[in-house]
Amino acid sequence: MIEPVRFLEKLESLGVRLFTGVPDSLLRGLCSHLDELPKNRHIVGANEGAAVGLAIGHYLRTGRPALVYLQNSGIGNAINPLLSLADEDVYGIPMILLVGWRGKVGVKDEPQHLKQGRVMEALLDSMELPWVVLPRNDLDEVERCLHDAIETAVSRKCPYVIMVEKGTFTTTSRKETAGDDDGRPSREEALQCLIRALGEHTINISTTGMLSRELFEHREQAGRGGSCDFLTVGGMGHCSSIALGIALREREREVWCLDGDGALLMHMGTMTTIAKHAPASFFHVVFNNGVHDSVGGQPTSIDVMNIPKLAEHAGYRLALATSALDEIEQHVATMRDRGGPALLELKVRPGNRSDIGRPTRTPKSSKREFMAALGIFEG
Ligand SMILES: Cc1ncc(C[n+]2csc(CCOP(=O)(O)OP(=O)(O)O)c2C)c(N)n1
Numbered sequence: 001m002i003e004p005v006r007f008l009e010k011l012e013s014l015g016v017r018l019f020t021g022v023p024d025s026l027l028r029g030l031c032s033h034l035d036e037l038p039k040n041r042h043i044v045g046a047n048e049g050a051a052v053g054l055a056i057g058h059y060l061r062t063g064r065p066a067l068v069y070l071q072n073s074g075i076g077n078a079i080n081p082l083l084s085l086a087d088e089d090v091y092g093i094p095m096i097l098l099v100g101w102r103g104k105v106g107v108k109d110e111p112q113h114l115k116q117g118r119v120m121e122a123l124l125d126s127m128e129l130p131w132v133v134l135p136r137n138d139l140d141e142v143e144r145c146l147h148d149a150i151e152t153a154v155s156r157k158c159p160y161v162i163m164v165e166k167g168t169f170t171t172t173s174r175k176e177t178a179g180d181d182d183g184r185p186s187r188e189e190a191l192q193c194l195i196r197a198l199g200e201h202t203i204n205i206s207t208t209g210m211l212s213r214e215l216f217e218h219r220e221q222a223g224r225g226g227s228c229d230f231l232t233v234g235g236m237g238h239c240s241s242i243a244l245g246i247a248l249r250e251r252e253r254e255v256w257c258l259d260g261d262g263a264l265l266m267h268m269g270t271m272t273t274i275a276k277h278a279p280a281s282f283f284h285v286v287f288n289n290g291v292h293d294s295v296g297g298q299p300t301s302i303d304v305m306n307i308p309k310l311a312e313h314a315g316y317r318l319a320l321a322t323s324a325l326d327e328i329e330q331h332v333a334t335m336r337d338r339g340g341p342a343l344l345e346l347k348v349r350p351g352n353r354s355d356i357g358r359p360t361r362t363p364k365s366s367k368r369e370f371m372a373a374l375g376i377f378e379g
Contacts, residue, residue: 001170002166021067021070022048023069023071024069027069027100028295030098033300034298047237054068056095059095065154072113079127082209094153094159103115104120127164130152134162163356187282187289204230205242205246206229206232208260209236209260216229216231237265237270240270244270247279271315278340282340284316286307313340
């Protein structure tokens with residue numbers, strides 16, 4: 001396995017001065033070291049395409065390639081600026097992409113990672129990007145790989161992809177957050193409290209990562225299948241658009257979008273679409289722990305922003321915030337009273353139970369049940 005510190009030292013010795021990306025659990029060890037770099041050397045992007053944009057700007061101003069890190073599920077966000085700007089057929093911008101390879105054939109993984117993992121090689125080949133798998137045992141080989149990658153990127157003037165398999169980097173244990181939480185509840189506690197306040201008749205769309213796992217487990221334990229829950233297991237950042245699509249055609253029931261701060265930031269423009277189309281049945285709850293908790297707890301940029309103010313300026317009818325569990329029920333009642341689109345920021349602390357389960361149903365059977373609960377039966 002590779003020590004992240006040595007890996008970063010090597011990259012710095014090869015002239016890499018900017019590290020930017022969206023965190024991934026396979027890169028967890030590396031990402032926690034990046035967090036310790038000064039703010040002008042490490043930037044967590046709002047999404048993977050934005051990180052590619054940062055790398056392009058960095059090259060234009062310094063003549064040096066940056067490193068962009070991401071999970072392979074984020075490659076879709078990056079394809080546009082990669083192929084239509086950085087590509088050697090357009091501007092020709094050197095950069096290194098370090099990509100966590102979820103769903104690699106032969107490695108057990110969740111359904112949402114399997115297709116993306118399987119098509120990775122063909123996808124990179126069809127993008128005509130040079131790529132390699134990072135060796136993980138011999139440090140000399142790792143150094144040669146990095147050296148070749150930078151040399152190729154710089155001489156060909158193109159992005160160069162390094163794929164990272166599971167178990168490549170060593171990880172240190174997660175930073176302790178207890179005592180640093182101002183008494184904020186956990187995401188799971190806040191979720192359970194919210195679900196109680198919502199009752200049985202809402203449609204709930206939950207965001208990517210631990211929140212969906214916690215929701216699923218809660219339903220299983222409560223003996224109800226969660227048939228009115230749709231888990232956004234992939235497509236991070238699109239939970240609110242899915243909820244909007246449903247709310248625009250739903251007359252009877254409320255649609256509650258259960259979002260994360262990282263996911264909200266990833267495609268924040270959707271908030272204006274929500275406000276513009278303004279379904280009265282749309283309610284947005286952001287579980288704000290300030291970090292990408294599900295993949296290792298790297299900070300998001302949400303701390304520079306006031307979420308309720310943002311929602312109000314975007315045009316939501318109402319926006320509230322709390323970190324108190326005993327205020328949730330009253331806030332839900334107020335939102336219902338005023339009607340949507342309305343937003344509630346729940347300030348929660350980072351972290352999750354280590355034994356949290358994973359959805360046991362296939363995505364297809366969950367979809368069928370969800371649609372049937374809405375009275376839609378697929379042919
Ligand atoms: C496009 C894309 N990029 C990255 C990921 C990896 N990923 C899964 S969950 C997650 C963090 C989500 O953070 P947030 O929305 O703040 O929720 P939290 O985990 O903190 O509850 C990330 C980065 C992904 N699934 N999809």
